[in-house]
Amino acid sequence: MKKMLATFALLFILGKAFSDVRLPALLASDMVLQQKSAVSLWGWASPGETVYITTSWDNHTDSVMATSEAMWKLKVNTPAAGGPYTITFRGANTIKLENILIxxxxxxxxxxxxxxxxxxxxxxxxxxxxxxxxxxxxxxxxxxxxxxxxxxxxxxxxxxxxxxxxxxxxxxxxxxxxxxxxxxxxxxxxxxxxxxxxxxxxxxxxxxxxxxxxxxxxxxxxxxxxxxxxxxxxxxxxxxxxxxxxxxxxxxxxxxxxxxxxxxxxxxxxxxxxxxxxxxxxxxxxxxxxxxxxxxxxxxxxxxxxxxxxxxxxxxxxxxxxxxxxxxxxxxxxxxxxxxxxxxxxxxxxxxxTYHQSVGEVWSPMFKNMEISKDKAVLYFDNAKNGFVIHNGTKASDFMIAGEDKNFYPADVKLEKDKIIVSSKQVKVPVAVRFGFSNMATPNVFSKDGLPVAPFRTDNWPVPTPAETE
Known part of the structure; x- marks a missing residue:
């Protein structure tokens, strides 16, 4: 008889445990929910159990039934940013999340x-x-x-x-x-x-x-x-x-x-x-x-x-x-x-x-296209409407130029408002330009908005691979 009572007690405890509403770690007190959106709330409960969910920002109660896989999920609409708020989940047990911000x-x-x-x-x-x-x-x-x-x-x-x-x-x-x-x-x-x-x-x-x-x-x-x-x-x-x-x-x-x-x-x-x-x-x-x-x-x-x-x-x-x-x-x-x-x-x-605030230029100058003018390569960029400037020195660093022989030489550089002109006495007919194209390059050419020009190369020539340089 005692053994039977113990068994019933164990089944009761297990049944109660399985019926409790449970939430994932992400749904907890102190969380931030995305504002002005239909956010998901989800968790686990006994199959067929109805979970009632009350959100304090609108005092509205929604309900959802757990599936045969003991899972439930629904969406609630969040207001504009604010708080703190609470969310209460009621099923066989009650969970109240507090200090929630939107x-x-x-x-x-x-x-x-x-x-x-x-x-x-x-x-x-x-x-x-x-x-x-x-x-x-x-x-x-x-x-x-x-x-x-x-x-x-x-x-x-x-x-x-x-x-x-x-x-x-x-x-x-x-x-x-x-x-x-x-x-x-x-x-x-x-x-x-x-x-x-x-x-x-x-x-x-x-x-x-x-x-x-x-x-x-x-x-x-x-x-x-x-x-x-x-x-x-x-x-x-x-x-x-x-x-x-x-x-x-x-x-x-x-x-x-x-x-x-x-x-x-x-x-x-x-x-x-x-x-x-x-x-x-x-x-x-x-x-x-x-x-x-x-x-x-x-x-x-x-x-x-x-x-x-x-x-x-x-x-x-x-x-x-x-x-x-x-x-x-x-x-x-x-x-x-x-x-x-x-x-x-x-x-x-x-x-x-994302938020469409005016914070100045946020993009580094990015290479757009190159034109060859006699013995010079003329480089054009996006995100450099105010022109370029050299930091830490008087000469622009890390520009390399090559002709058809694919041999690169340090370039002479002239900065103009909407373009950069590069050349070298060793390259009579330019074909390709590289900028900051090495492992350790820290180039000193920036937009006048204060952002470094992004490294680039104009060619698609094969570059030595790790296996080739071991």
């Missing part, structure tokens, strides 16, 4: 230059921590985790920004959020999902990599490491897929260093990744990337070729790129310490392109 939500992802934080004693972050308390910035940091299959939840929690909660959080992500919050004067939620060393393949659904012969071949060439995964899809499944029910305004991306040795496929890979993210989020959100910084790679040209691929990736709709060739204190350190200015350029890009 504002703008961004994802920041990539490898170490996005992930780095106070954990690496970055001077800017160490200085920032004591003065970082801001209840209008909320942080959600996804820890490094992998999975062979897409996951529906992630171990993380929303935190109000402050000296303790900011420890270990992405410096670029934080400074980006801080500038948006100050300029827009509304709450900002920033979700960090980054992992040092990871190639872009791990952030892309594995079937999209393995089913493409070029992407698969490149992925197989990436060297394994004990410090990070190189398995296609592994970080996407565990660190990105669980976020995709959560409405966002956009994403920022700082990655590429680990793809330098397979640079030829990077633009295609990034297109595949961005398209897959947007498809899963069902949102063609803006995607702004950081061009990798100058660095003393051990293979010739691989940094230059990766930057070229990042520029090519701008053909993806609704993307932008910030150039940081001038924000490097040491080209022998792959982790530039200046994260504030990187974040500021990303934030200005978002403020201009």
């Amino acid at each position: 504002g703008e939500v961004w994802v920041c992802s990539g490898q170490s230059n996005m992930e780095w934080s106070s954990n690496q004693n970055l001077p800017q972050m160490m200085e920032e921590l004591p003065k970082s308390a801001n209840s209008n910035i909320r942080l959600f940091r996804v820890d490094r985790i992998t999975s062979a299959t897409p996951q529906d939840d992630v171990p993380a929690t929303w935190k109000v920004c402050g000296p303790e909660s900011l420890k270990g959080f992405s410096a670029v992500g934080y400074f980006f959020a801080k500038k948006l919050q100050q300029q827009l004067n509304i709450p900002v939620g920033i979700i960090s999902a980054a992992w040092g060393g990871t190639p872009a393949e791990v952030w892309t659904p594995a079937p999209l990599v393995t089913s493409n012969p070029e992407l698969k071949a490149a992925a197989e060439k990436i060297e394994h490491s004990m410090w990070w995964t190189v398995t296609p899809g592994a970080a996407y499944n565990a660190m990105i897929y669980p976020l995709t029910n959560y409405n966002i305004a956009g994403a920022i991306w700082y990655q590429g260093e680990s793809n330098t040795k397979t640079a030829a496929t990077y633009a295609q890979l990034l297109d595949t990744m961005v398209t897959s993210w947007r498809s899963k989020w069902n949102n063609d959100f803006p995607f702004y990337l950081v061009q990798i910084a100058p660095y003393h790679y051990d293979k010739q040209n691989i940094g230059a070729l990766l930057r070229e691929q990042q520029t090519n990736a701008l053909q993806i709709k609704n993307t932008g790129m910030v150039v940081i060739t001038d924000l490097v204190d040491n080209v022998k350190d792959i982790h530039p310490k200046n994260k504030i200015d990187v974040a500021a350029r990303l934030a200005n890009m978002a403020l201009s392109e």
Whole structure:
């Protein structure tokens, strides 16, 4: 008899546990929900159970029934930025989420230059921590985790920004959020999902990599490491897929260093990744990337070729790129310490392109076309309507010019308002020009708006590959 009663008690406890409403980590007190949108709310409950959801901003109650898979999901409309608000979920149990803000939500992802934080004693972050308390910035940091299959939840929690909660959080992500919050004067939620060393393949659904012969071949060439995964899809499944029910305004991306040795496929890979993210989020959100910084790679040209691929990736709709060739204190350190200015350029890009604020020019000058005039090459650019200027010196650096023999020589440079003219006594009939096209180049030519000219080359000649320069 006692055994039977114990069994009934266990069944009662288990039945009650299974009937409880449960929420994913993203839906929690202190979160920021995307303003003026139909945001998803979702979770788990016993099959057939009705979940009642009340939002305090309109005191409206919606209901949804859990499916046979014990899952439920619905959308609610959010107002303009504001708060704090509450959301109450009622089923067999009641969950009340508090201190919820409505504002703008961004994802920041990539490898170490996005992930780095106070954990690496970055001077800017160490200085920032004591003065970082801001209840209008909320942080959600996804820890490094992998999975062979897409996951529906992630171990993380929303935190109000402050000296303790900011420890270990992405410096670029934080400074980006801080500038948006100050300029827009509304709450900002920033979700960090980054992992040092990871190639872009791990952030892309594995079937999209393995089913493409070029992407698969490149992925197989990436060297394994004990410090990070190189398995296609592994970080996407565990660190990105669980976020995709959560409405966002956009994403920022700082990655590429680990793809330098397979640079030829990077633009295609990034297109595949961005398209897959947007498809899963069902949102063609803006995607702004950081061009990798100058660095003393051990293979010739691989940094230059990766930057070229990042520029090519701008053909993806609704993307932008910030150039940081001038924000490097040491080209022998792959982790530039200046994260504030990187974040500021990303934030200005978002403020201009996403929020349509007037913040000045946000695009670096980009090569448009070249004309040959006798022994000179005349270069034209986008995003340089006010002309060019030389920083740190009197001569423009890092321009190279070549004729049909494909031998490049340092060029003499003349800056004019709407063009740059280059020539060399060694090149009688110019055919090609390269600018900043090397691993470590830190060129000194800027737009008068203060942004560095993006590295480029006008030719498509074969460039020595890593294997050829070993």
